[in-house]
Every structure is written in structure tokens, then in C-alpha cells.
Amino acid sequence: MARILIADDDSGSLKLLDFRLKSVGHETILAADGGKALELATKEDPDLIVLDVMMPVMDGFQVLRKLKAREETKNIPVIMLTSKAQEKDVVSGLEGGATDYVTKPFSFAELNARVNRALASRRQN
Amino acid sequence: MLEAIYTVIALQIIILVFVPYLILRRWVVNLIERYAETRKSHFEPHVLNLLNDPTTTEPLESNLRPGDRKLIKDLLLQQATQLKGEDRRKMTAVFEKMGYVKNEMAALRSRRWWRRLEAAINLGIMQSQISVAALIHAVKDPVEDVRLAAVRALGQLNEPRGLQLLLDTMEERNHWTGSSIIETLIGMGPEINPEIVPRLQATTNNINARLLYVQLCGLRKIAEALEPLLWLLRNPDQETRISAARALGQLGDISAVKSLIDSLDDKTWEVRAQAAKALGALGDKQAVAKLKGSLSDDNWWVRHNAAEALYRLGGEGIEVLRETSHLGEEAPRNASAQVLAERALGV
Amino acid sequence: MFSGDSVLINIILGFNLAVLGYFIAINSIYFGLLLISFFSIHRYRRRIQHEQWRRIIQSPLTRPVSVLVPAYNEELTIVESVKSLLMLEYPEFEVIVVNDGSKDRTLEKLKAAFNLHTIPADIEEKVRCQPIVGVYRSPDNPSLVVVDKINGGKADALNAGINISRYPLICAIDADSLIEGGALLRMTKPFLERPEKTAAVGGIVRVANGCTIEAGRVVRAGLSRAWLPLIQTVEYLRAFLFGRSGLSALHSLLIISGAFGVFRKDIVIAASGYRHDTVGEDIELVVRIHRYLREQKREYEMHFLPDPVCWTEVPESPKSLGRQRNRWQRGLIDTLCIHRRMMLNPRYGVIGMVAFPYFALFEMLAPIIELSGYIIVSLSFAFGMVNFPFFALFLTIAILIGVILSTGSVVLEELSFRRYPKTSDLLKLIATGFLENFGYRQMTVWWRVKGFWDYFTGKKAWGMMERKGFVRT
Numbered sequence: 018m019a020r021i022l023i024a025d026d027d028s029g030s031l032k033l034l035d036f037r038l039k040s041v042g043h044e045t046i047l048a049a050d051g052g053k054a055l056e057l058a059t060k061e062d063p064d065l066i067v068l069d070v071m072m073p074v075m076d077g078f079q080v081l082r083k084l085k086a087r088e089e090t091k092n093i094p095v096i097m098l099t100s101k102a103q104e105k106d107v108v109s110g111l112e113g114g115a116t117d118y119v120t121k122p123f124s125f126a127e128l129n130a131r132v133n134r135a136l137a138s139r140r141q142n
Numbered sequence: 143m144l145e146a147i148y149t150v151i152a153l154q155i156i157i158l159v160f161v162p163y164l165i166l167r168r169w170v171v172n173l174i175e176r177y178a179e180t181r182k183s184h185f186e187p188h189v190l191n192l193l194n195d196p197t198t199t200e201p202l203e204s205n206l207r208p209g210d211r212k213l214i215k216d217l218l219l220q221q222a223t224q225l226k227g228e229d230r231r232k233m234t235a236v237f238e239k240m241g242y243v244k245n246e247m248a249a250l251r252s253r254r255w256w257r258r259l260e261a262a263i264n265l266g267i268m269q270s271q272i273s274v275a276a277l278i279h280a281v282k283d284p285v286e287d288v289r290l291a292a293v294r295a296l297g298q299l300n301e302p303r304g305l306q307l308l309l310d311t312m313e314e315r316n317h318w319t320g321s322s323i324i325e326t327l328i329g330m331g332p333e334i335n336p337e338i339v340p341r342l343q344a345t346t347n348n349i350n351a352r353l354l355y356v357q358l359c360g361l362r363k364i365a366e367a368l369e370p371l372l373w374l375l376r377n378p379d380q381e382t383r384i385s386a387a388r389a390l391g392q393l394g395d396i397s398a399v400k401s402l403i404d405s406l407d408d409k410t411w412e413v414r415a416q417a418a419k420a421l422g423a424l425g426d427k428q429a430v431a432k433l434k435g436s437l438s439d440d441n442w443w444v445r446h447n448a449a450e451a452l453y454r455l456g457g458e459g460i461e462v463l464r465e466t467s468h469l470g471e472e473a474p475r476n477a478s479a480q481v482l483a484e485r486a487l488g489v
Numbered sequence: 490m491f492s493g494d495s496v497l498i499n500i501i502l503g504f505n506l507a508v509l510g511y512f513i514a515i516n517s518i519y520f521g522l523l524l525i526s527f528f529s530i531h532r533y534r535r536r537i538q539h540e541q542w543r544r545i546i547q548s549p550l551t552r553p554v555s556v557l558v559p560a561y562n563e564e565l566t567i568v569e570s571v572k573s574l575l576m577l578e579y580p581e582f583e584v585i586v587v588n589d590g591s592k593d594r595t596l597e598k599l600k601a602a603f604n605l606h607t608i609p610a611d612i613e614e615k616v617r618c619q620p621i622v623g624v625y626r627s628p629d630n631p632s633l634v635v636v637d638k639i640n641g642g643k644a645d646a647l648n649a650g651i652n653i654s655r656y657p658l659i660c661a662i663d664a665d666s667l668i669e670g671g672a673l674l675r676m677t678k679p680f681l682e683r684p685e686k687t688a689a690v691g692g693i694v695r696v697a698n699g700c701t702i703e704a705g706r707v708v709r710a711g712l713s714r715a716w717l718p719l720i721q722t723v724e725y726l727r728a729f730l731f732g733r734s735g736l737s738a739l740h741s742l743l744i745i746s747g748a749f750g751v752f753r754k755d756i757v758i759a760a761s762g763y764r765h766d767t768v769g770e771d772i773e774l775v776v777r778i779h780r781y782l783r784e785q786k787r788e789y790e791m792h793f794l795p796d797p798v799c800w801t802e803v804p805e806s807p808k809s810l811g812r813q814r815n816r817w818q819r820g821l822i823d824t825l826c827i828h829r830r831m832m833l834n835p836r837y838g839v840i841g842m843v844a845f846p847y848f849a850l851f852e853m854l855a856p857i858i859e860l861s862g863y864i865i866v867s868l869s870f871a872f873g874m875v876n877f878p879f880f881a882l883f884l885t886i887a888i889l890i891g892v893i894l895s896t897g898s899v900v901l902e903e904l905s906f907r908r909y910p911k912t913s914d915l916l917k918l919i920a921t922g923f924l925e926n927f928g929y930r931q932m933t934v935w936w937r938v939k940g941f942w943d944y945f946t947g948k949k950a951w952g953m954m955e956r957k958g959f960v961r962t
Contacts, residue, residue: 480608
């Protein structure tokens with residue numbers, strides 16, 4: 018249904034997200050670090066980005082900031098994904114422009130619902 | 143004397159002979175790792191597929207080569223740790239169906255402590271109710287790491303039978319670090335709350351246990367603990383007052399505000415500091431006046447927490463900070479100015 | 490065997506025997522430590538093999554850490570270092586860079602790279618330090634705090650960092666330490682498991698020369714082409730990895746490297762922070778913490794973990810290496826002298842009764858005894874006062890056993906961590922194990938003897954020159 022960019026340095030997590038999102042019909046693009054994520058986001062223009070926070074080279078928050086600063090990518094909805102469940106990270110993520118925030122371990126039903134919500138609101142705009 | 147020299151030389155030769163063994167070992171280990179990777183990628187798609195249909199375990203159970211079962215177990219465990227909710231329960235069913243739970247339960251009786259440790263950790267990931275009794279038994283293991291892992295596993299299973307045991311062990315305190323148990327208890331469901339408050343009230347003689355329960359009530363935000371905590375806020379033991387103030391802030395119940403405002407005069411600075419922080423969290427503006435006074439406290443933490451609390455309260459709180467940052471003595475002025483500047487930058 | 494019977498000759502012979510005895514003792518102890526540490530490391534690795542690190546990241550009980558980075562004239566590498574520190578995998582931490590009145594553009598570079606804004610700050614001097622001139626924050630990097638202050642030396646900069654920090658644990662590092670991503674998490678595990686008892690944790694320092702480094706991280710461990718750093722790689726394995734693990738297992742850890750250590754801040758403050766009139770501020774603090782906690786009769790633990798790694802560049806020229814070893818020796822002597830009342834004092838438990846004598850005899854006095862040993866035994870042999878078997882035995886014990894220890898350390902490293910992926914590197918390290926003892930070790934003995942001399946002839950206090958700058962630990 019939609020093209021989703023997934024960025025996560027944990028290969029197990031990446032494969033899992035890839036499988037799950039594909040199984041509900043989405044097309045996926047994969048990135049294993051922040052730099053690659055940014056590059057692919059600009060090149061491939063996905064409909065949604067699922068972004069892990071703790072990544073090498075560039076962490077999720079920095080990628081988010083850069084995405085929001087660029088014209089081509091600032092309107093792509095971003096769902097942040099992380100092990101850190103601290104309130105202030107959620108707040109800074111959302112304030113930084115992320116559309117939503119999901120903690121790991123995640124329940125796919127929940128993630129899926131948020132993905133759909135984010136895609137729906139994008140379509141409306 | 144010469145014998146000694148020969149011995150030393152012999153030792154050296156032994157070590158050097160070891161070197162080819164080490165190189166061989168590396169080579170073998172690399173081979174094994176590569177082989178394991180190949181097998182794993184063979185099974186990966188089937189492991190993922192279990193999330194769609196947990197009954198499709200057949201490809202993971204037939205035509206297995208030696209060593210495969212362990213690799214598959216690792217894959218399954220790795221996947222399970224990424225999941226929660228419905229998906230996690232699916233994984234639990236798979237672990238049970240494929241006999242892995244039984245395996246780990248047997249391993250809990252292994253003579254090697256590291257195998258027992260691994261078993262306890264794995265059972266915590268597998269989260270199968272079948273393993274409860276075995277885990278409860280493992281809580282008495284002679285090795286501390288195994289005991290801790292068993293405790294954690296019971297917590298992850300969310301098993302009420304384990305609860306009494308956990309709470310009793312936490313109170314013991316002689317060999318245990320209560321904090322590890324607290325961590326486990328934090329993750330458990332709301333049904334355990336009715337157990338905790340009465341235990342808190344029963345800790346009149348056991349200060350260490352009391353501190354752990356207070357901490358637990360705060361972290362779990364147990365509403366029923368409000369009254370006992372308010373009472374403990376006036377306890378003669380300073381550690382108790384400190385924890386109670388902290389917990390009341392985490393609880394989020396506004397009825398604690400009046401008592402916390404009084405605590406801003408406590409003779410122990412940590413209590414004053416925690417009370418200030420709590421008042422910021424509770425959000426009741428009647429605290430503003432007293433917090434303004436705390437900006438002039440002798441202690442840095444009290445000043446700092448008071449300034450942060452005032453900012454959090456917003457409106458008049460921020461007004462107070464603005465005023466104080468321009469006039470008066472150095473300490474309150476700097477404290478207010480610092481918090482205002484930091485918030486303005488967004489840090 | 491013995492000829493003549495004059496008193497002088499007997500004394501000299503006695504000395505020869507004593508020196509032989511000393512070498513036997515010191516090498517046996519090292520051997521014992523090596524074995525102990527091997528088992529200790531083995532056990533440790535078993536314990537953490539299945540550790541769920543995410544649990545620790547998510548736990549509300551994991552204490553936040555203030556990473557203190559004292560910086561003096563670091564304009565070349567500071568931005569890179571700070572960037573890599575900000576990416577440490579840890580739930581809540583702050584990186585406090587203390588610019589100790591640098592003469593170069595350290596502060597300017599930081600300001601530019603991180604968009605620093607100055608903020609007014611309420612500063613309380615919990616431990617003594619030189620006046621702080623400015624405090625900066627970065628809106629893009631909320632975890633970064635930069636402190637500008639008047640020059641006061643490394644200990645002073647650390648103290649300033651302590652004064653500014655707002656978290657209960659402090660992690661003291663060198664500005665050019667390359668800390669591995671997951672290292673901080675591993676270092677704080679003991680604080681999480683035993684919060685009341687754990688006072689300090691030290692990590693392992695490994696040699697970065699020759700490693701592939703990208704963006705402030707060591708991507709692939711390798712060996713330097715130059716022989717001096719190569720030998721130090723083996724030396725660090727022997728002395729720091731296995732020596733310290735062994736001592737830690739015996740609860741006799743006196744040294745936590747200033748390049749990488751985590752402390753409970755309240756304990757450091759209670760012990761009055763770092764002392765700026767000593768050249769070995771890292772050792773001195775640890776010893777003082779031991780002293781303070783024991784005098785307070787508090788139960789405590791200090792751990793050395795072999796797992797969390799800090800990579801550091803080691804000196805490549807003999808001159809700078811010599812200066813470093815000279816300084817280490819002076820620092821050790823200074824610390825042992827300052828706290829001499831702990832020596833063999835049962836009040837200070839195993840630290841006073843075991844660790845202190847060990848360090849005094851086998852680390853502090855070692856270079857003197859070794860040097861005089863080489864000279865006197867060789868002369869004794871040359872003048873025919875001792876025969877060949879004795880001389881050969883002496884050489885064996887003094888040097889050959891050292892080879893066993895060095896090569897043994899490499900073997901143990903291979904059995905436990907296997908950080909060097911290239912097999913040729915492993916072979917190089919084994920070969921270097923030999924080299925280390927045929928010349929290098931003797932060189933370090935010489936430098937340490939100089940350090941001894943310098944200490945007692947007045948280079949005790951920080952000279953004006955040395956006070957301005959501080960060098961790698």
C-alpha cells in the first residue's frame with residue numbers, strides 16, 4: 018500500500034519490521050544507520066519513515082532534525098522507535114517533529130495502527 | 143639450579159606450542175560461526191512466519207541437523223525479545239509447543255551454574271506459565287546471579303504465585319539487592335498493588351524494606367499508598383522522608399501538595415529538594431509562594447529544584463523566576479536565571 | 490661457589506641472593522595474578538553472556554551519569570571526541586567538557602561545532618576549583634555542557650566538572666579517550682546491581698595505535714607498525730588487563746585509570762574531590778576514597794571490569810614515553826607517601842595490609858631493586874664472585890619468566906576476548922612478548938628510576954610548566 022523506509026541498526030529488529038510491514042502489504046526500504054537513512058529518505062521519497070533512535074554514525078534525533086530541515090523530506094511523517102522510554106525523549110521526539118513514538122519491545126498491532134494513522138493523516142494533507 | 147632454568151624454558155616451550163593450537167582454534171571457530179550463520183538464514187524466514195501463524199513449526203522441527211535446535215532457539219529468543227502483547231504470546235506458544243520450555247526447565251537443574259543462569263534468563267523471555275514452579279525453586283539457587291535471573295523471570299511472567307516470594311525476598315535484604323527485585327516488580331501488572339500497600343504499612347521495624355516499598359509505590363504510582371506516604375513524610379528517619387517526598391511526586395495526587403509545602407521547611411536538605419521537585423510535578427500553583435522562598439535556600443539542590451518546579455508550574459511561577467533573576471542576592475538570582483536560560487534554549 | 494671470606498664479599502653475595510629472591514617473588518606474584526585474572530575474567534564473561542542490555546537501558550533504576558572531559562589545548566581532536574561521546578549508548582547522561590583555560594582554539598571550535606550559547610549559572614563549589622568563567626549549552630545537543638575556566642590543571646578541571654554536574658555518577662575520562670559505544674552501560678551495571686556498596690568501577694584501557702578509527706570510534710582493532718606502540722600493546726595486556734583483573738579479584742585495586750573510571754559523586758565529594766598538588770591525581774583519589782570509606786567503616790566495593798573498553802593513543806617516541814612513565818612513577822610514590830599511614834595498618838583492611846605493601850615493594854621500589862640487581866649481579870659475575878649457573882639462573886628468573894608472562898598474557902587475551910581479528914596480529918603479539926622483556930622492560934626500569942630520583946630531588950610539586958598542561962593518564 019505504501020512505501021516505508023525503516024531505519025534500525027539492530028539487524029534482527031530490522032528484519033522483523035521488514036517482514037511485518039511487508040506482510041500487511043507495504044513496500045519497504047531498509048537502512049542500517051542514520052547516514053544511510055537520510056540518504057535513502059531523500060533519494061526514494063518514502064511515504065513514511067520508521068526511525069530507530071539509538072543508531073551509530075547519526076542517532077535518530079539528529080536524523081529527524083535533518084529530515085525536518087530539508088524541503089524534500091520535511092513533510093514525510095516519522096515514527097520514532099526506541100528502547101529508551103524516558104518521558105523527556107518522547108517529548109523531544111514529538112517536539113522535534115516526529116509524528117509518533119513507539120517503544121521497544123513493540124506490539125505489532127500497535128505499531129500498525131500508528132503507521133496507518135500517520136499515513137492517513139498524510140493523505141489528508 | 144639448572145633444573146629451575148630448564149623448568150622455565152620448558153614452560154616457555156609449552157606456551158609456544160599453544161600458539162598453533164590457538165590459530166587452529168580461531169580457524170575452527172570461524173568455520174563454526176559461518177556455518178551457524180548459514181543455517182540461521184535458512185531458518186529465519188520460518189521463524190518470522192510464526193508471527194503470521196504460530197502453528198507452522200514444522201519446517202523448524204523436521205530434517206534437523208545436530209546443533210540446529212540450539213540455533214533455532216536463539217533465533218526464537220531474539221525475536222521474542224523484540225515483541226510484546228499478542229505477538230509475544232504467540233512466541234510463548236511456540237516455545238511450549240516445540241519443547242524448549244521443558245528443555246530450559248531441565249537445564250535449571252544443571253550442575254553448571256552458567257547453564258542455570260542461561261536457563262533462568264531464557265525462561266524469562268519465553269514467559270511460559272509452565273515454568274513457574276521451577277523458577278520459584280531456582281530463587282533459592284546457591285549462585286546469586288541465578289537467583290537474580292530467576293526473580294526477574296518470575297516478574298516477566300507476571301505470576302501472582304511468585305509475588306509473595308518476591309516480596310519476602312526483597313524484605314530479607316541480607317544477600318540481596320532489593321533494587322533488582324524492584325525492577326522486576328515495576329514491570330508487573332496492576333493486580334499486585336493490593337499486596338504492596340499493607341506490606342508497606344507493616345514495615346515499622348524494617349527500615350530498609352520500608353524504603354524499598356516506598357520506592358516501589360512511587361515508581362508504580364500506587365494511588366492507595368497516598369495516606370501511608372503522607373504519614374511517612376513526617377517520619378523521624380530522614381531517609382524515609384526523602385523517599386516519601388520523591389514517591390509523592392511520582393504518584394501525582396494533588397492532595398499531597400499541602401504536606402509537601404510544609405516539607406519545604408524540613409531540616410534535611412534532601413527532603414526539601416525532593417519536596418520541591420514533587421511540587422513541580424504535581425502542578426498546583428498554591429506552591430508558588432513557598433517555592434519562591436526556597437530559591438534562597440542554602441543548598442544548591444533545593445534552589446535548583448525549586449527553580450525548575452516554578453518553571454514547570456508556569457504562569458506565576460515563571461513570573462517569580464523572572465523577578466528573582468534580576469534582583470536580590472546572588473544564589474537565587476543565578477538559580478532562576480539559569481533555569482530560565484536553559485528552558486529558553488530548549489535544554 | 491663462594492670464594493674468599495671477607496665481610497664485604499658476604500654482603501655482596503647476600504645481596505645477589507636477595508635480588509634473586511626478589512625477582513622470584515615478583516614474578517611469582519605476577520604469575521599468580523595472571524592465573525587469578527584468567528579465571529575471574531572467564532567467570533565474568535559467563536555472567537554477562539546472556540545479559541539483556543535493553544533491560545538496563547530501560548530500567549528506571551539505572552542511574553544517570555555525568556561524563557567529565559577535562560580539555561587543555563585539544564583543538565585538533567576535541568570536536569570529534571565530543572561527538573562520539575554524545576553517541577554513547579546510555580539512557581540518560583551529560584557530557585561536561587571542561588576547557589581548562591586552553592591557549593589554543595579549543596573553546597572556539599566547540600562553540601562553532603555545537604552552536605553553544607552561554608547561560609548564567611548558579612555554581613556551588615562542592616569541591617575546590619579555579620574560578621569558572623562561563624557555562625555553555627547547546628540547543629541541538631541537550632546533553633552537552635561546556636565549562637570554561639581559569640587554568641588549574643587536570644585535577645582542577647575534573648573538580649569543576651563535578652561542581653557543575655547534576656547526576657549521581659561521574660565518569661572521568663581523558664579528552665582523547667575513545668570510549669566504546671556500549672562501554673558506559675557495562676561500567677554502570679555494578680552500580681545498578683549493588684547500589685549501596687559500589688563506590689567505583691574501572692574499565693580496561695587498550696592501545697589505539699594501529700586501530701582503524703572512524704568518527705571517533707575504533708572500528709577494527711589492529712597493531713601499530715612502529716615497534717614502541719606495538720610493545721606497549723602487549724604491556725597493556727599484561728599489566729592492565731591481567732594485572733588489574735587479578736588485583737581486583739583480590740579486592741586490592743588501588744588504581745583506576747584516569748582514562749576511564751566511574752565513581753559515585755557523593756563519595757568523591759565527601760572525600761574532597763581531586764587533589765591538584767599531586768601528579769597522580771587519579772591514583773590518589775582512589776586511594777583516598779579507600780581511606781575515607783574505611784575510616785567511616787562503610788562497606789564498599791570497587792570493581793575492575795575487563796569488558797568496557799577505552800582506547801587510547803600511546804606515546805610513539807621514547808622521549809614522550811619516558812616522560813609518561815616518569816610521571817606515573819612520581820604519581821605512585823606521591824600517593825603512597827601522602828597516605829603512608831595506611832601502610833600495614835590493620836584499620837585499612839586488605840588495602841592497608843596487602844595492596845599497599847604490594848604496591849610499595851613491587852611497583853614503587855621495583856625499578857630501583859631491579860636496576861641495582863642487574864648491575865650488581867652482572868658485576869659479581871664479571872668479578873667471579875658468583876658462578877655461571879647462578880648468573881644463568883638470575884637471567885632466567887629476571888628476564889625469561891617475564892617472557893612467559895608476556896606471551897602468556899597474549900594467549901589469555903586470545904582465549905578470552907580475541908579482539909585482534911587478524912591472525913598475523915596474534916603472531917606479532919606473541920613475538921612482541923619476547924621483545925618486551927629484552928630491552929623494553931629494562932628501558933622502563935630506567936625511566937622509573939629517574940622518576941624516583943626526580944621525585945626525591947624536588948620535582949615533587951607541580952612546577953609552573955607542568956601545571957599549565959596536563960597529559961594523558
